[in-house]
Amino acid sequence: MPELAFEENDFKKFSRYVYDVAGINLHDGKKELLKARLAKILREREFSSFREYYSRVINDTSGYELTLLLNALSTNLTYFFREPQHFDFLEKEVFPEMARSRQSSKDKQLRLWSAGCSSGEEAYTMAMTAFEALGPSAEHQIEILATDLSTKVLAMARTGIYKQEKTNKIPPKLGRRYFQKGRNRWKGYFRVKKEIREKVKFERLNLIEEFQFDKPFDVIFCRNVMIYFDTPTRQMLVEKLYRTLAPGGYLFIGHSESLTGLRHNFKYIQPAIFKKV
Numbered sequence: 498m499p500e501l502a503f504e505e506n507d508f509k510k511f512s513r514y515v516y517d518v519a520g521i522n523l524h525d526g527k528k529e530l531l532k533a534r535l536a537k538i539l540r541e542r543e544f545s546s547f548r549e550y551y552s553r554v555i556n557d558t559s560g561y562e563l564t565l566l567l568n569a570l571s572t573n574l575t576y577f578f579r580e581p582q583h584f585d586f587l588e589k590e591v592f593p594e595m596a597r598s599r600q601s602s603k604d605k606q607l608r609l610w611s612a613g614c615s616s617g618e619e620a621y622t623m624a625m626t627a628f629e630a631l632g633p634s635a636e637h638q639i640e641i642l643a644t645d646l647s648t649k650v651l652a653m654a655r656t657g658i659y660k661q662e663k664t665n666k667i668p669p670k671l672g673r674r675y676f677q678k679g680r681n682r683w684k685g686y687f688r689v690k691k692e693i694r695e696k697v698k699f700e701r702l703n704l705i706e707e708f709q710f711d712k713p714f715d716v717i718f719c720r721n722v723m724i725y726f727d728t729p730t731r732q733m734l735v736e737k738l739y740r741t742l743a744p745g746g747y748l749f750i751g752h753s754e755s756l757t758g759l760r761h762n763f764k765y766i767q768p769a770i771f772k773k774v
């Protein structure tokens with residue numbers, strides 16, 4: 498099949514559209530990546546040009562085409578216990594501090610949010626860490642919301658099933674405690690145990706749209722998501738995350754990200770950890 502021409506105008510139209518709907522900043526350096534990912538869709542679905550596909554996407558009012566496009570364009574790299582310092586801090590500082598402060602309170606629930614959760618490893622790691630810190634009472638004390646833009650990764654996350662090679666970073670003791678090993682046709686796979694899966698609720702949420710929750714969160718992980726956004730989009734997101742956190746709550750961002758250059762009222766605690774004081 499001859500290579501399809503990806504004109505400068507095609508690049509401009511798609512990158513502007515993706516920026517408008519998802520905040521994802523596809524600058525000039527991302528042109529080849531965008532072309533490769535779109536070309537795959539064109540081949541699979543037998544569109545004859547990028548222009549024809551673009552027209553299908555923008556004229557579809559059902560949201561179906563947009564979802565497929567964003568599924569194809571999002572970068573979903575993640576793994577269990579990624580940036581382990583965060584989970585140490587959560588286990589040794591945040592959970593004990595919050596459990597103490599709730600002792601005399603009627604509302605003992607701790608609410609956590611994995612914003613931009615990809616295939617679920619981050620949210621499940623938060624749940625395992627809660628059980629390690631709080632013991633069996635975690636079952637009644639924590640609830641975790643995990644959200645992403647991509648319906649494809651959310652569907653994977655909900656199963657809680659991972660190939661063995663995806664579980665390499667899990668400390669063996671926790672692997673034995675919180676995972677079931679697949680047998681027969683599931684050989685080579687591991688499944689997160691039910692007690693952990695039940696603590697996490699997965700939902701689709703676009704972080705650049707307005708969002709509101711009934712109750713504020715005590716902990717938000719929004720890691721390795723803002724790297725795809727430009728400064729104005731990050732600024733808006735950080736303000737929304739601040740509003741969504743309870744006083745005393747913590748925000749965790751990726752170690753390769755920073756709040757430098759943004760206006761915010763967070764207190765810096767340690768690298769990539771901030772507190773709403």
Ligand SMILES: C[S@@+](CC[C@H](N)C(=O)[O-])C[C@H]1O[C@@H](n2cnc3c(N)ncnc32)[C@H](O)[C@@H]1O
Nearest residue numbers: 519571574575613615645646647703704720721
């Ligand atoms: C690299 S993954 C990070 C996963 C996890 N937080 C971690 O640090 O391992 C980035 C995720 O952000 C999601 N994402 C990108 N833009 C988004 C948006 N506008 N709203 C919600 N999620 C978004 C992508 O779909 C992707 O799954």
